[in-house]
Amino acid sequence: MPGSPSTAAHRLDVPSPNVAQTAGLTAALKAVDPALAADQAKAIGKALSVCQEIKAGKDDTTLADNAAQRFIPLPLFGLTLAGPLRRPRGDRRGRLRGP
Incomplete structure (x- = not known):
């Protein structure tokens, strides 16, 4: 089926996880936040995307x-990974940026 995790893994030249790896990933995601593993197929797809980027040699920060x-x-609610959005000093035009 196009777009399924196994098809995506083949296209990206990243192996699909086996049953044990899938269970381990799902358990790890649930330990962080159960919502992260609510849709197992999506979670696997996201993980495969991360694996492909690792294989592509992207830097750790990226x-x-x-x-x-x-x-x-x-x-969510004006937050970024680095903290709340804030207005640049001296900017009165209402533009916000991350820290």
């Missing part, structure tokens, strides 16, 4: 930022 964006729905 990997962490991209993984957080995949697994954590942001922005």
